[in-house]
Amino acid sequence: MSSWLDYTINGLIVGNVYALVAVGLALIFGVSRLINFAQGSIYLVGAYIGWVAVVQLHTPLPLTIIVVAVAAALVGLIIERFGLRPLQNSVRIAPLLATIGISFVLDQLVMLTFSPNPRALPSQLPDVRFQIGGGTIGPLDLLIAGVGITSALLLFVFLRYSKLGWAIRATAQDRDAAMQMGVDVNRVNQAVFGIAAALGGVSGLLVGMYYNQIDTAMSLQATLKGVVAEVVGGAGNVPGAVIGSLLLGLVESYGVAVFGTSYRNLFAFLLLVVVLVLRPNGLFASARQAPPEPLTGTFIAPSRPVRIPRWALLVATGIFAVLPLLPVSFYVLQTLINAWLLGMLALSLTLVAGTIGQVSLGHAALLAIGAYTSALLSLTFSVPVGLAIIGGGLMSAALGTALISPSFRLRGHYVSIATLAIGEIVSLVILNWESVTRGPIGISGIPPLSLAGYELVSPISIYWFSFIVMVVLALLQGRLLGSHLGRSFRAIRDDDIAARAYGLSLNRYKSLAFIFGGFAAGVSGGIAAHLYSYINHETFNTQQSILALTVVILGGLGNVVGAIVGAVALVGLPEVFRIAAEYRILIYGIVLLLLVRFRPQGLLGTM
Amino acid sequence: MTNSPPDALLALTNVNTFYGQAQVHFDLSISVPRGHIVCLLGGNASGKSTTMKIILGLVKPRSGDVTFDGASLLGLSTPQIVRRGIASVPEARRLFADMSVRENILMGAFVRNDREAIAQDLDKMLTLFPKLGQRLSQRAGSLSGGEQQMVAMARALMSRPRMIVMDEPTMGLSPLYVDRVLELIRTINQEGVSVFMVEQNASLALEIAHEAYVLQTGKIVLSGSARALKDDPRIRDAYLGGSEAA
Ligand SMILES: Nc1ncnc2c1ncn2[C@@H]1O[C@H](COP(=O)(O)OP(=O)(O)OP(=O)(O)O)[C@@H](O)[C@H]1O
Numbered sequence: 001m002s003s004w005l006d007y008t009i010n011g012l013i014v015g016n017v018y019a020l021v022a023v024g025l026a027l028i029f030g031v032s033r034l035i036n037f038a039q040g041s042i043y044l045v046g047a048y049i050g051w052v053a054v055v056q057l058h059t060p061l062p063l064t065i066i067v068v069a070v071a072a073a074l075v076g077l078i079i080e081r082f083g084l085r086p087l088q089n090s091v092r093i094a095p096l097l098a099t100i101g102i103s104f105v106l107d108q109l110v111m112l113t114f115s116p117n118p119r120a121l122p123s124q125l126p127d128v129r130f131q132i133g134g135g136t137i138g139p140l141d142l143l144i145a146g147v148g149i150t151s152a153l154l155l156f157v158f159l160r161y162s163k164l165g166w167a168i169r170a171t172a173q174d175r176d177a178a179m180q181m182g183v184d185v186n187r188v189n190q191a192v193f194g195i196a197a198a199l200g201g202v203s204g205l206l207v208g209m210y211y212n213q214i215d216t217a218m219s220l221q222a223t224l225k226g227v228v229a230e231v232v233g234g235a236g237n238v239p240g241a242v243i244g245s246l247l248l249g250l251v252e253s254y255g256v257a258v259f260g261t262s263y264r265n266l267f268a269f270l271l272l273v274v275v276l277v278l279r280p281n282g283l284f285a286s287a288r289q290a291p292p293e294p295l296t297g298t299f300i301a302p303s304r305p306v307r308i309p310r311w312a313l314l315v316a317t318g319i320f321a322v323l324p325l326l327p328v329s330f331y332v333l334q335t336l337i338n339a340w341l342l343g344m345l346a347l348s349l350t351l352v353a354g355t356i357g358q359v360s361l362g363h364a365a366l367l368a369i370g371a372y373t374s375a376l377l378s379l380t381f382s383v384p385v386g387l388a389i390i391g392g393g394l395m396s397a398a399l400g401t402a403l404i405s406p407s408f409r410l411r412g413h414y415v416s417i418a419t420l421a422i423g424e425i426v427s428l429v430i431l432n433w434e435s436v437t438r439g440p441i442g443i444s445g446i447p448p449l450s451l452a453g454y455e456l457v458s459p460i461s462i463y464w465f466s467f468i469v470m471v472v473l474a475l476l477q478g479r480l481l482g483s484h485l486g487r488s489f490r491a492i493r494d495d496d497i498a499a500r501a502y503g504l505s506l507n508r509y510k511s512l513a514f515i516f517g518g519f520a521a522g523v524s525g526g527i528a529a530h531l532y533s534y535i536n537h538e539t540f541n542t543q544q545s546i547l548a549l550t551v552v553i554l555g556g557l558g559n560v561v562g563a564i565v566g567a568v569a570l571v572g573l574p575e576v577f578r579i580a581a582e583y584r585i586l587i588y589g590i591v592l593l594l595l596v597r598f599r600p601q602g603l604l605g606t607m
Numbered sequence: 608m609t610n611s612p613p614d615a616l617l618a619l620t621n622v623n624t625f626y627g628q629a630q631v632h633f634d635l636s637i638s639v640p641r642g643h644i645v646c647l648l649g650g651n652a653s654g655k656s657t658t659m660k661i662i663l664g665l666v667k668p669r670s671g672d673v674t675f676d677g678a679s680l681l682g683l684s685t686p687q688i689v690r691r692g693i694a695s696v697p698e699a700r701r702l703f704a705d706m707s708v709r710e711n712i713l714m715g716a717f718v719r720n721d722r723e724a725i726a727q728d729l730d731k732m733l734t735l736f737p738k739l740g741q742r743l744s745q746r747a748g749s750l751s752g753g754e755q756q757m758v759a760m761a762r763a764l765m766s767r768p769r770m771i772v773m774d775e776p777t778m779g780l781s782p783l784y785v786d787r788v789l790e791l792i793r794t795i796n797q798e799g800v801s802v803f804m805v806e807q808n809a810s811l812a813l814e815i816a817h818e819a820y821v822l823q824t825g826k827i828v829l830s831g832s833a834r835a836l837k838d839d840p841r842i843r844d845a846y847l848g849g850s851e852a853a
């Protein structure tokens with residue numbers, strides 16, 4: 001029904017929208033070498049401010065755009081001033097984590113203010129379409145193209161001819177040298193965040209009008225798409241970000257034309273992974289551009305871990321082991337079961353992110369692989385549940401490692417982006433591979449946990465089962481860290497160039513870490529599948545990946561006991577204080593922000 | 608409080624600097640008299656560049672004081688220090704590689720707002736560094752090392768500084784360019800700009816300096832007028848010791 005020309009127009013329009021997000025990301029990355037994971041949240045805020053302006057205040061379109069740009073810019077300035085500037089002298093991972101925390105907080109605030117239900121955002125433009133060639137184009141398309149082109153021109157003139165623009169370019173190329181010319185880097189950061197936020201906010205407004213719908217899920221999608229476009233164009237490269245965005249828009253649009261709508265995002269993330277693996281500096285990078293930042297060493301706050309005497313660990317383990325025999329409520333057991341499952345995931349992540357320095361933002365994918373494998377093994381092939389869970393762990397270890405291995409040569413932020421993308425890809429493959437995964441319907445009727453033929457249905461037995469599995473995994477991991485292998489892991493984290501010089505094969509060690517970590521996460525996912533009895537492609541999502549990361553940072557990166565303490569704290573405390581479910585994500589975001597700011601080494605210290 | 612001579616434009620007094628646990632300067636005291644060229648000599652890793660960073664406020668000392676024209680610089684940020692009248696030619700030039708030569712030179716005038724005078728100064732730079740005239744619109748990153756050094760010096764002069772600090776300005780240059788750079792430093796100085804330069808090449812630096820200090824693993828082991836130090840055999844010893852310790 002639609003012509004190729006239509007798909008091309010659609011691709012370019014969507015590309016324009018992405019460009020508004022990606023240009024901001026590129027400006028920020030250029031100046032402060034930071035991927036701003038809060039960019040999508042500003043876009044979300046822009047969309048909702050636009051909704052308020054249009055639907056409640058009935059502002060005319062030009063005024064709406066100005067209101068959104070100004071309000072979003074203010075949000076950007078606040079983020080820079082209070083969220084990021086205090087972190088200037090902290091380790092490199094701190095601002096990245098802070099932007100993740102900020103995005104959680106902003107998204108939740110929007111959700112709490114406006115409810116998660118989608119809203120219509122009318123465009124106020126006449127609903128006509130003009131014929132051009134074999135396709136059609138409407139006034140909104142022209143508006144989006146106009147805003148995109150005008151912004152690009154303004155930005156070009158600003159960077160080229162204004163003093164502040166020069167300062168931004170100089171800072172992007174050499175921060176120290178720019179300071180020595182008298183450039184106030186704080187002002188540059190401020191300017192860049194303000195501009196990025198204004199563009200991002202307007203982008204959110206335009207997208208909302210384009211689809212005549214806004215909802216809170218837009219945020220993460222926008223961040224992801226912006227990051228894809230930016231990396232494709234070369235991180236920090238502003239014109240590259242525009243071209244990367246248009247390319248992404250076209251790839252998606254043609255992909256949808258050929259395979260259908262549910263493939264849209266799959267193409268975006270595949271494009272990202274291909275670019276990251278083949279040309280991590282972007283499609284247009286020349287040799288002179290800085291290579292991916294060498295920031296493993298100072299990426300994670302060094303600290304002296306808190307020493308916990310062995311007897312204290314034994315006593316704590318004993319108490320939790322006998323807890324079900326005491327008169328505790330069903331509800332406490334339930335909560336702790338969740339904590340043990342999250343603890344297994346955290347063990348996995350603390351090994352991968354903390355011990356070997358690969359900060360994964362897509363760890364929930366390992367849960368998903370384990371859960372689907374275990375569920376399908378037991379349902380389709382009638383494998384006993386205990387074995388099926390182990391199968392889930394093995395599959396997660398193998399598949400997870402295989403998926404991440406092309407990205408082993410990346411470092412720092414790029415690892416995070418790659419893992420985020422792989423996480424999304426796994427969830428999209430589950431969605432689209434209907435013959436195996438049953439697609440969007442999900443898998444129901446998964447048999448309950450059982451061990452040697454006995455079904456574990458009582459909360460007590462499930463509690464013990466998950467607790468024991470977690471303790472065994474923790475003991476194994478503790479063993480691993482104390483061994484020669486553990487020392488090699490840390491050597492790679494602290495200085496991968498030196499580690500390579502000593503003859504350590506980085507790929508092999510990274511693989512080993514992901515195999516072990518993948519197994520633990522897969523087992524956690526497998527157990528969860530049999531507990532929930534129903535899973536689908538959204539059961540294990542990015543929110544859980546970030547929750548796991550928060551747990552791990554709370555406990556102290558690399559710290560085995562810390563991972564478990566962190567899981568108990570983050571699962572337990574909201575229950576203790578009876579915090580309503582919709583406020584929890586908000587709390588997690590705030591916890592992450594406070595940790596990064598005041599205790600980056602976590603409760604028990606990094607190891 | 609300070610025991611530097613009253614005519615010192617820049618004075619470091621008992622500065623102790625640390626990178627984490629590692630101490631880089633031990634009670635470092637240096638003074639640069641108004642209108643002089645002062646040279647800091649020392650082997651690799653002796654702490655020379657760190658001294659530059661201390662002056663520019665890029666690194667803050669744990670104790671001691673840094674004063675410029677009598678006022679302490681310790682509480683100031685790098686841009687504020689630059690506005691006080693200190694310009695720098697950093698180690699390895701550090702040009703803005705993707706900006707044009709013209710933009711690089713004009714970046715030096717970032718702290719100024721007098722457009723016309725800036726334009727005049729740009730012309731002046733082109734008479735001082737005639738070779739740069741044809742290169743103005745070229746990418747700075749595409750220049751040769753010697754040409755980059757010229758741009759870096761022109762850039763520093765554009766702020767009309769009272770003092771320039773230079774980190775190894777002759778490093779990696781061909782002999783012809785080395786002479787040219789030294790000559791220029793002397794010219795700049797004769798126009799009234801005080802110079803503090805860090806060098807590894809003692810014999811060259813002592814040609815143009817008024818005073819010199821020798822730094823060895825963070826301690827001043829020798830200092831005095833350049834003339835006296837030129838023939839001092841201890842310079843060689845200090846050096847060899849310095850590089851052995853590194
Ligand atoms: N940012 C830093 N963090 C930690 N240590 C540093 C840092 N910068 C320098 N150092 C260490 O401080 C010491 C002095 O360094 P500095 O750069 O001042 O020496 P230098 O005399 O300029 O040497 P070179 O002749 O090689 O330029 C060296 O041992 C160096 O490794």
Ligand SMILES: [Mg+2]
Nearest residue numbers: 655656657698
């Ligand atoms: Mg040096």
